[in-house]
Amino acid sequence: MRFDKFLQPESFRSALEILTKDSKSVILGGTTFLRLSDKKYSTGIDLSNLGLDYIKENNNQIEIGAYTHLRTIEIDPVINKYFGNLIPKSLENLIGIQFRNNATIGGAIFGRLGFTEIITALLVLDCELEFEENGLVPFSEFISNWNIKRDILKKIIIKKEKGNCSYHMLRNSNADFAILSVAVSNFDNIKIAVGTRPSIAKLSEKASQIINSDNNNIDEAANMVAEEFKFGKDLRAEGKYRKMIAPVLVKRALLEVLK
């Protein structure tokens, strides 16, 4: 990554103006993955002085500012109070704490990169994103909708719900990217997300239908996951292997949330 100008706009509005006017400008998050590209930008837009580094708990929801570091979220007492260890577990294997002290939740989400495990985890929660231009967008819509490209992500809003959550993943070595990640929540009904396939995480429709129709259908639902999703290959594993282990991880997660 290279850029010529470093700008720290004083408001989201002026940041958005720069972003929309100059197609070669870029919002700087934690500059963890951005800096790995050899792209040359005109302007790097830094919002780290706009107060986006926070975790707030309201009556119904938790709000996380887009510049909050992944490590802060991982060890935050509020986050750890809800959803079991769903969120910390989806973060704790990303390289090391020095990395997660740089990487921001906004960058992790906005990049929509396939290996981002926190996306798998957030998919099974009732979660919304607040943008400067597009306003409130449901998380799952943002993940599957690539129309939102030149906008500023300000915060992540997670609805507090009661119930069990479970997170399972499989990786070769501890600090490698996951071969597969699975998140399951059981609030009003059961949600299943399967990620790092290696493409970006998605919510299950068929498998969750099966398990929600009868909570005893664990094996059937787990096996449906293998049929429902497409599994691809990368350096870490073949699609065939991912397909074999997806039902295993989903079954383990279902057993946990149904306990």
Place this chain on the structure above:
Amino acid sequence: MMKFKEVKHSIPKVDGRGLLKGKSAYTDDLAVESALIIKLLRSPYAFAKIKSISTKKALKVEGVECILTYKDVPRIPITRAGQSYPEPSPKDKFILDNYVRYVGDEVAIIAGTTDKVVDDAMKLIVVDYEILEPVLDFEKAIGHKSIIHPEKEIYTMFPMGLDAKNNVACSYMDTMIVGDVDKQMKESEVTIEQRYFTNAQQQVPLEPHTSTAFIDVQGRLNIITSTQNPYHTRRIIGEALGKPQRDIRIYKPRIGGGFGAKQQVHNDLFTAIVTLKTGKPSKCFYTRQEVQENTFTRHEMRFDIRLGADKEGNLEAFDMQLLSNTGAYGEHALTTFMVAGSKLLPMYNKAKHLRFEGKVVYTNRCSAGAYRGYGALQANFAVESAMRELAEKLNMDPTELRLKNCIKEGETSPVFKVMGEGGEGIAQVMESCKLDYCIKRGRKLIKWDKKYPSKQIAPNKIRSVGTAIAMQGSGIPLLDMGAAVLKLNDGGFFNLLMGATDLGTGSDTVLSQIAAEAIGVPVDRIVITSSDTDTTPFDVGAYASSTTFVSGNAARKAGLNMRAKLIEEAAKALKAVHKDDIIFEDCTFKSKFGGESITLNELSQGLYHKFGADMKQLIASGSNTSPKSPPPFMAAFVEIEIDTETGQIDILEYVAVVDCGTTINPNLAKIQVEGGILQGIGMAMWEDVRYSKDGKMLSNNLMKYKIPNRKDVKKITVEFAESYDPAGPYGAKSVGEIGIDTPLAAIANAIYNAVGVRIRSVPLTPEKILMAIANQNK
């Protein structure tokens, strides 16, 4: 047991505190600020010929000082291997050539004032390539229609079977034959015949290869570099540039790990030529991508193993056929290959019918070179896996099979004489060999009797144990040479000048301890300076497990010589005392009959200030090469837990019992073994050098190539056998490589013991394991 005052004691490394507190000590820390930045334009193709190249536009970028292509550099074939002369590697590399032989091969050298300037200039160099069909599969290299080295100039310094038109870098046939393997295989009651593969591996020293050069006031080329062998580097740079060695100085400061990666000469060639052309200081700091793609990997190998035994498990026939992949250039092709045989065949010396042969081929891939345990590690996977397969057929405990067949103290093997590293070897008898003890002790530590072969601990979880044994060498007999100089100073302390190269292993500390023991002074009286071709004596460098054994003996000899000189001068100073009657203790000389004494400090003062006509500089030296290379031995045991539904493995504990003779510094010896084991586990489990179908390396950074972190292995336990080898300094043998050899086979064997599947290639990924389990259930 022998009593020592300085050796066999754990003291902190002499440089440890300084390094941890961040002192400027590595090459990049020492480079001058004004040094030109050097980067390389590299080939995007696996095999191509440069039809034309234009640097015109690039040279116009402000701040660019020089751009060199193959037209601008001497065309002298060299090998970058970093070995003794004459090198046992083909001379098949030019600084730059009009052929590029792998993705990343150097096309142009660009030097400029800043990183950005050089990056900008690089994009403006225009190259027209004629793309050629690459040879990417090493099993198809021989007789491929593409010839990787068509140039006429390449040669070898002695016959090693170079056959460039068939892409053969070297071959070794019809030589290492004892008895009649084929006949015995027909007669043996139980036989094994299997094929095994080992992938390449990256050394991954955390400091990337770094070199900086400048011209000194005498007009000589100075290079500060992260090298494992300054003397070979000086010779190779001289050869490549057609310059006398007299005009070159190489200095190795602290270096951030080597493991073989820095035995070869890489960016020194570029800093040397840029500084000579421009007269300006220059610096080349490789990116991690360059370290991965453009320095050397471990040799990829294919083994065909045949074992024959009688029903009682007495090994009778041992046959090893090997194909090795040296990549684009032939550095270490022959020696790595030979070590695969010479470090395995003698370990099972009960077999009377032996054969070892094979070929090393060129491919259009990243060159292979030195990496800790080279050859031995690959062969260990094949042979130690095959031994487990044989034990299964014999229905015998694998540890009993090994105890029955492994080499013991006082024994020998015909292989030592037939085969060395690069040529014939030298016969030797094992004066120290506690391998049988190591096996028995390790078995106890891991609780083999309770845990072998496996135990189901949950519906989808099985715990199991596996084992493998290994031997290495201690330097290359009568080829590796190291020297030491000791200088007494005013103040009663000594400079120890060593050509030997500390890579972070702690050899500076170990050598200081040995010299102190020999002189009979505390180690804090020694100040070591090492690895400077102008001021320290010759040493081949740090490779082939040689420093403690080879250079250590040089330090011991220099110390003994210094002691003799000190006593002689003390006798003179104490007048009327014969030197044989002098006792030197607690840094004080006195007569054994009592009377006057003189301290070491007083003696040094006298020699440099007070003794009038008797004033003189005391200097002693020692050189060492050895007709022996006493092998260290190790028995390894691993306990794993395997998830039978996913194939995932947890390494619960790795136990090693090592016979490396006397441990000069037990802490440092232990860390050598622990570090080696983890690198071996890395290769066994996760480290995977991968290429695209066009020959581009995909695993080219540390996000894609995963070395172990501290959560990956639960526990490593290392113990040493009480052992003393009379050939070593104070009984020491080597310890640098022995740790890395066993994990591949030990873990593969544990997997077999858990789920009954045999994986004959590494890495042992959960995917491979689960697929094998699935196939087994079909």
Place this chain on the structure above:
Amino acid sequence: MKLKLNINNRFYNTNIDGDESLLDVLRNIGFKSVKKGCDTGTCGVCSVLINGKPTLSCQFLAARAPGHKILTVEGLGKKADKIVDVIVNEGADQCGYCGPALVLTTYAMKKELKNPTIEKINHYLAGNLCRCSGYEGQLRGIKKYMGVK
């Protein structure tokens, strides 16, 4: 752009490019304890403490640094000694290239974790790669420093 950086409790005026990493800027100023190892934020040898938190200086833009407190091993001074001692007493310093970052991260860990388990220690330090030691020796030393048996 001109910046004023707070490094080891002293202010340094420097002139940098907006896209420069804190790592390059620190090394240029003369803080050579901060190493470059992998270019992808994976190895940890460039770790510094930013407001007390271990952070990869290769990823952190120097332009963002004003207003933050940067600490390197040079600034730790004598406070590093206990950590350094437990590591060198095991011989686990080895090549030393990962050393300064390990010392800093351990220092931060001691402030952050109370009575950690071995698993917690290894988790905290997982981003500090070492290729020499096999980690066991470092753990033996750091356990002593953390008061863990």
